[in-house]
Amino acid sequence: YSPELGSTVARRVELERDLRAAVGTSEFALHYQPKMRRDGSIAGFEALIRWNRPGVGLVAPDNFIPLAEQLGLLLHLGRWVIEQACRQIAAWREAGLGTVPIAVNLSTSQLTSAALPDYVFDLMREHRIGPGCLEMELTESMMMSDPDLAIAILHRLRGGGVALSIDDFGTGFSSMSYLRQLPVNYLKLDRSFVQNVAHDAKDADLCAGIMALAHKLDMHVVAEGVETEEQHRTLEACDCDLFQGFLFSRPMSARAATEFLRAGH
Ligand code: C2E
Ligand code: MG
Ligand code: MG
Numbered sequence: 001y002s003p004e005l006g007s008t009v010a011r012r013v014e015l016e017r018d019l020r021a022a023v024g025t026s027e028f029a030l031h032y033q034p035k036m037r038r039d040g041s042i043a044g045f046e047a048l049i050r051w052n053r054p055g056v057g058l059v060a061p062d063n064f065i066p067l068a069e070q071l072g073l074l075l076h077l078g079r080w081v082i083e084q085a086c087r088q089i090a091a092w093r094e095a096g097l098g099t100v101p102i103a104v105n106l107s108t109s110q111l112t113s114a115a116l117p118d119y120v121f122d123l124m125r126e127h128r129i130g131p132g133c134l135e136m137e138l139t140e141s142m143m144m145s146d147p148d149l150a151i152a153i154l155h156r157l158r159g160g161g162v163a164l165s166i167d168d169f170g171t172g173f174s175s176m177s178y179l180r181q182l183p184v185n186y187l188k189l190d191r192s193f194v195q196n197v198a199h200d201a202k203d204a205d206l207c208a209g210i211m212a213l214a215h216k217l218d219m220h221v222v223a224e225g226v227e228t229e230e231q232h233r234t235l236e237a238c239d240c241d242l243f244q245g246f247l248f249s250r251p252m253s254a255r256a257a258t259e260f261l262r263a264g265h
Contacts, residue, residue: 016071018053019064023073027052030084031251032102034260035222035244042261043242044101044135047085048251049077065107074107081105083123086134088254090127097261103135103165108142112149117156124161131161137188140166140173151181158183165222170210179217186242187214191225194245197238198230208238215239 022028029052032045051059068074085102092100110116124134136157143150158164165186166179170193189210196203207223214221223235226245235243249260 015064015067019051019068019073020071022051022053023068023076027054028077028080029253030081030088031253032088032257033244033251034249034257035103035242036248037242038236038240042100042264044103045257046103046105046137046244046251047081047088048105049081069107069109072109075109075113078104078107078110079119082120082134086123086127086129089129089133092258092261093128095258097258099130099133100261101133101135101163103137103163105167106136106138106142108145111138111142111153112146114149114153116153117160120157120162121160132163134161135163135165135186137165137167139168140175140178143178144173147178151178155183158185168224170206184219186220186222188222188224188244189240191245194223194225194227194231194235198228198234204234204238207235207240211239211241 029050030047031050032047034045035043037043049061049065051061051064053059065074068077081104085104089100089102092098120134123129138154154164163185164183165188166182166184167188168190169187170190187210189207193203193207193210197207198204211221220241221239222242222244223231223240224244226232226235226243226247228247231245232243232247252260
């Protein structure tokens, strides 16, 4: 026993207790980060969850999503995220801001839940969301626990008009055999490649290669974590389709995202 270990355990117990209590309350919010086209227009937003933990403040997803998954809370939380995104798409449409696609991040438990597609289709009907407007991002490692089921779920989602992205592409498995079987619209090039692209010729070549591969497979590429003009320019030269990162905007509240849309960046 050590006092440090004791306090780590205590913190973890508190986190677990607070997280369990938070699900189903209004302590969660979605923040939205824009994805930009080559011409500078807004292609859509990625929804990123935040937890407003009482007494602590806004907690980033990396600090509670893995625990929520372990505790079996993510199926419920993930449904809330999808519903919230559908409501936002409808709200922007009703505010006269047009059809603005929103991407939500999936979790492993959702990709092993055969009930997911019907749940999503019900929400799309309820909020009158047309094909291609709701997007879902997944990583290849999420599919590993039951690849056949995951692939079947993804085909159903895509068949029902949900656009699909492979998140953090280039890290993890990047298995070409899966890529061939997946009905995916977008590859999201991981931030780690984007970071050095302007200064490392090898990374730039690699990015250009990934763009060429994606385009051959009829997929578009979104660069993640674009922070500088140099990165942006180099990626443009590599034929990248969409750009996301702090250079354009940090993730922002629904209200700020609405202003961003109104300003028509
Ligand atoms: P992700 O899906 O790859 O999301 C991109 C992350 O990169 C976000 O972190 C975003 O804030 C950050 N980012 C965007 N642009 C830049 C940039 O230019 N520079 C840097 N350094 N970072 C940038 P965030 O919001 O903390 O989310 C982390 C991860 O948490 C996400 O990675 C995603 O895997 C997960 N996540 C977020 N929301 C949800 C959710 O609703 N459900 C699930 N299951 N996972 C979520
Ligand atoms: Mg993502
Ligand atoms: Mg990512």
